[in-house]
Amino acid sequence: MLTHEDNEILTRVGRGTPAGELFRRYWLPACLSSEVAEADGPPARVRLLGEELVAFRDSDGRVGVVEERCPHRGASLFYGRNEECGLRCVYHGWKFDTSGQCVDQRNERRSFADRIQVAAYPTHESGGIVWTYLGPPGTMTPFRDFGTESLPASEWVANKEYVDCNWAQSLDGDVDTAHISTLHMFDAADQLPDDGTDRPGYNSNLASVRFWLHDPKPLIDVEDEWYGFRYAGIRRTPNGHRHARISAYVFPFTTMIGFVPFTTSQIFVAPCDDGSAWRYMFETKPRRQHSPLGGPPFTTAPGYPFEMNPLQGIVPRDFTRANDYGIDRAAQKGVSYTGIHHFRTQDYMATETAGKIYDRTREHLGSTDLAVSRFHQLVISAAKGLAEGRQPPALGGTGDFTGIRGAEKILEEDEDWRVLGTDADPVVAGLLDPERRAALAGADD
Ligand code: FES
Ligand SMILES: [Fe+2]
Incomplete structure (x- = not known):
């Protein structure tokens, strides 16, 4: 829950407002x-x-x-x-x-x-x-180069989608790994067989769907970083192991969401005004820094019923509040929790129906909302800090933004999720281009 004053600070982005001035530094x-x-x-x-x-x-x-x-x-x-x-x-x-x-x-x-x-x-x-x-x-x-500066156009895809609600409300969903177990869950997931990857190490992306279904109440562990934070949602798998899905939040509007074994994809939520935003998505094509570990994306799971966004250009919004997001009540009984056929429309429904600017004096946060509340605290404190003359965090030139990644893995007995997806992660290190490896080795000297 936030006070009315803090909710105003978090959500208002016009010229002269604390968060508006914060955004204007990036x-x-x-x-x-x-x-x-x-x-x-x-x-x-x-x-x-x-x-x-x-x-x-x-x-x-x-x-x-x-x-x-x-x-x-x-x-x-x-x-x-x-x-x-x-x-x-x-x-x-x-x-x-x-x-x-x-x-x-x-x-x-x-x-x-x-x-x-x-x-x-x-x-x-x-x-x-x-x-x-x-x-x-x-x-x-x-x-701030998130890894795009050296890439030719043949190696990336970028799209954007409009959300009819405040930017922070939309980003809340990006630092909330718990919702995937419900909002995006479908009944056929129950039939997915154990493909042998439910054991410590890299599970398949398809197996992740089983874990999301099996444990809808992940333990959330947040670790502050110089750029914001990374956090893990740790779930018990059907075989009793600990599955970590790790996402990063970078000040003030960027996230990288977990994927096996790691991801460099980025989401940037750019506020149009207080009540709407464009969500920009950047991906490499193919996900060139991903190893084959993890295999095909979870969207290829047998029985996966949802349509996905086009990867390039402006994503059309055929389903909005005006047509109840195309909800299919019959499908809601036997296909998916939402009965909404389009994956991202499920997110729009959840975030937009809280209102243009959600009144967070009325929310009741629980144990799976830890990353959401950390996001709010950090933005509010940076916005207030800037108004008092303090430099905002994660400005261009303050660190290496190309090394920030999401990740996913079933943890070994004493494995620390914090290493996963970083330059120190052997899977990442093995795929880094030689130039970057040499630069990192130099930095260690
Ligand atoms: S309004 Fe006269 S030239 Fe633009
Ligand atoms: Fe979502």
Whole structure:
């Protein structure tokens, strides 16, 4: 439970609010690169932290993110004509380059373009996402590379999906491994045979489904890290072993969710405003740092009944509150807990129906909500700290973000889950590229 005041701090992201200012210290996803794929192509609307912006790619391939309102008389630049290194407002023809500078005034008898600028923000493209920095220029830190900087476009996929609720509510579901045992569970999971991997070591991803079904009340163990925290959900398996599913939370809006043997996939929850957000997902294609341990993903389990998201582009929202998320009451009796056929729609249903901004003075957290409450505490304390002049954690340049991973394994007798998925994990170390291995060896000297 939070006080009303703390819930306000956690959820409000407008300019001048504590969390709004916190977010403005980090590079944020503005849109997918594919939304502004072509030079001189159509611009994209960007709503971020309550700001109405437009992204466009100029003739030279540079991406600009500028305020949507034209500084002449306020028409939307989204409808602008993108041509010859600038976006031209089609009301009277003022034109702006990616730095926001007005470079032409089609209607002016005596141009004063040199004195006119539209607010513009720095951009950086990485991993199929256009990132931007909305904070004060003097506090801008380097772009945080989560492992995308060196990857060619053939090796990644990125998508985004809209959630009609506050950003923190959506991220709550990403640091809540317990819900997978219920919200995403299906009846056929009960029939899955023991494939021989329910023993200490790497279980198959398919076997994970059995463990989620078998133990819906995992023990949650949270470990603070310089970037936020990692936590394990530890479940008893049908054979009596301890299965750890480990996810990472990185300040203020990023998670990496457990997978066998480890994962580098990332979710970034970028608030549009207080009541909605875009969830960006980045994955390597194929999951090139994954070893074959674990085998096919759990979605290939026999009898798995749910549809999954497309991997690229903007995920369509065919099922919303307006059509009750497509709930199928017959399927709810014999196919799955939710009767909702689309995996991510199950999450939307759960997080959006708590309200645009959930009133956390009314919640009752229990033992499986430890990571959720740690997430709240950390954001609230960093937001308050920034308001008092303290530097936020995990800014660009403060550490190696490429080494943060989720993981999953059945633990040996005395095995410490904290090692899993880190550079010290033998499975990870074996797959690190030689350059990175050499750099880590150097750091140990
Ligand atoms: S409103 Fe944009 S040019 Fe006049
Ligand atoms: Fe979920």
